[in-house]
Amino acid sequence: MTAKEKFGVMLKYIRFSTRKGENKTLIEIRTGEDCRLDAVIESVSYPFFECAYSLTAEHGEEWLLRIADLHMENWKEVYMPSDTMPDADAENWEVAYCEQDEKEKKSVGRGAYPDNWKEFLKIMDEIVPTSIPGQINKITLEYKRNVRFTQKNEEGTQNETVNWDYKEEMILDRYEETLTIRQVIAPGRELTKEYHMRDEIPELMDKCMEYLGKLESASGPKESESAEFKLCLECGASASRVVTGTYNRRGLPEGWDAFIREIAGYIRFYESYEDILNPYIYRRGRRQGEQIICSVIFHEKGERHPYRTEDEDLEVGDKVLVQAGPYKQELPGKIVSIDYYQKSDLPEEFGDIGEILKKIEE
Template sequence: MKRLEKIQAFANRWLTVLTGDEWPSVSTVVASLMQECQQLHFNHPDSSQFIGVTFTNEELKNKVAAIEDLELLGTLIDSQLRDLEIESSDWLRLALNKMEQLAKEAQGLFHGQIQTIKLISNNFGYGVMPKADEEIEQQLTINAHGQISLFAYNGFNKLLRFSKWKISQAAVQQLFQVFTEYFSHALPDIFVTDVGNWDLEIQNTQAETFYFSGSLFPQSVVLDFDLSYYIREILKRADLFIFDGQAVFNPINRITVAYQRKEQLLEAPDYGQMYQEELIIDRESGGIYYAQSLGDYYETTHRYIAKYAISSLLHFFGTQELFQKVLGDPPDVIPDLTVTRQYQIQINFADGSKQQISGDFDQNGLPQDWEEFISEAALLMNDFNLTEIFNPAIYLKKKRTEKDFIFCSVVFKGNEKSYHYLTDDPTLVVGDWVKVPIRNQGEVTVGKIVAIDYFTEADAPFPINKIKKIIGKQIGS
């Protein structure tokens, strides 16, 4: 991470801590804040005016307002942290906020409030020249009033289509917030050859313009979620290249898969047992429906509702030209006379058209991309299977008593083995990162809590006096 990115991250992280509902202990805050600030090595010729001098909260606020140099601001913060008091820390919040803004400006990152966005996405890389009716470039403009225009061109700069529409003010705010969060932070420099590119122009309400560019492929912007898909959802348009080039001009609305297994007894040809499954992925309801049945013996149904995830999944499938190729059986195949497995698939598209396919449910009879399709569906369904009422780690857990000690199992990066530590902090939970002592030389490292148990001294797995204690939660992890 570059130094300016580190400074921005430092300011953002400590602003979050200091503006939270509850401060951690003052000693922990000051020690960690001083250590991280010193690691950034702020230096300025005029920093001597701050060293060894104590200022009031108001004096510090005035100095912060007057400083426009990032290094000088850093030296001011560093020099005053030792005397930091919670009751008079307004100056520090102002200083960190200004530090974050100055770091963004130094990196050319966006700041302010968005007035207009203009995005040009060109989906032509290298290779065969595009067809005359093939859409290659899109110019998308969005303003603060929710007015949107789209110009689409072929590879020879001929206008193929133009459209304009409007979204609600709430949608505009939602969209602009996402753009602000992305482009006010340092983004990875990912440029790929043989693909298209995008150029983004953002103008704020102060008439300042910020420029960004990148390669047009699925990982062109890497942060918490799929930015391109999220923008398509807000704009209610699947036919946009955005940052990944994954436009879908005829979206999939519904996929239905039916499966039957019939077992036949050779000695009783009139008797057969039918087992069936059905899978439906539906955009309108935002759901996955899965059913099983075995004749008249039993029937089960499962319903999973997750509109954003379902819509995203169907959009992904829409970019794949799904179920186009089936290998088929060789001419000398030997049929199984005892068991038959059949399937039927129907895909419903937004324009009302349908795609249907059926055959034997095996490697040669299924579409060649079946495994990718069903793996993606299973991955989403498995997210819903994190049950708690069946989980012994939850229903066997008991409340802590006054006699109990809190034991935390901690693991370290690159090591799956867990180690026991004691803590007096009842707010720690599984997944927290904590500072812990290691070895006997006073060394400290950071580990992750993977389990928490309560034991009395008599039931403890190790002697209490031989177990090290957690120093505290790692702030900012």
């Protein structure tokens, strides 16, 4: 199916303008013969893109098909936040398009958008970046080092030298809103972790842009025994950039440390012991007939003392008030573990078990 058949009638033009503060961009794309696209761009944000140029019929048809799949005829005429007034610095935008023998259709908005707005921006971004100057849409970092060791065989046979390429890959995708980290530890042994965080990944990429904007491959000889890296930056309408080198201070570009720390800090924020693997979660809950026994210490690395409680909401780390010593003096302590015992299964070394008087609220 051709783009013309997809539309039913041929798209004459589409005009997209956006303004946020002093940043303004106007893109007008007109359809020529056989789906060739002629684009005119005026931009305060991207003066280096101010030009007029064409997309070939082949690329134009593909682009038109993707625009048609957005079904902009279903867009409302006006988009505004439903619950609050727009912020003073909210983005103003307008999209107008016209098909052959039809009137112009227009949608406008301020700080609110159609549901498929991100897909629309992704398509328009192939003509010119639509939000931040020099916007990076995808970051791909590949890392590789050779692992080699001698494997000792049975006595009387020659030892074997084993080597393979250990690989890592990190991908940040603005439009998918994902951060993916993949490790190829050895043949047939791979680990993949993906962070899908709405709005956060684009913000993280924006922070990284100040470090990545001027990266260049470091000069110097290639070090055959060192790990290597390849960084690919996909920047919408501008050509993708590739930076390569040796993964050490001699081979990495200036600003690399700040870039990696930005990513590592984000990942560290979400690092946690998964609930399904956390014994403090799955070991909680008293069964019928069980007693709750908390191990309490009175100073760090001190001796543990068992205390009974009926409070099922107590957690490891809570501070509690208990009686201790021959005179039953009330002392504060900290719970370091919680266990459950049937009365008949209580260890003899527990002896006389005291009661937790109460939790100490911080």
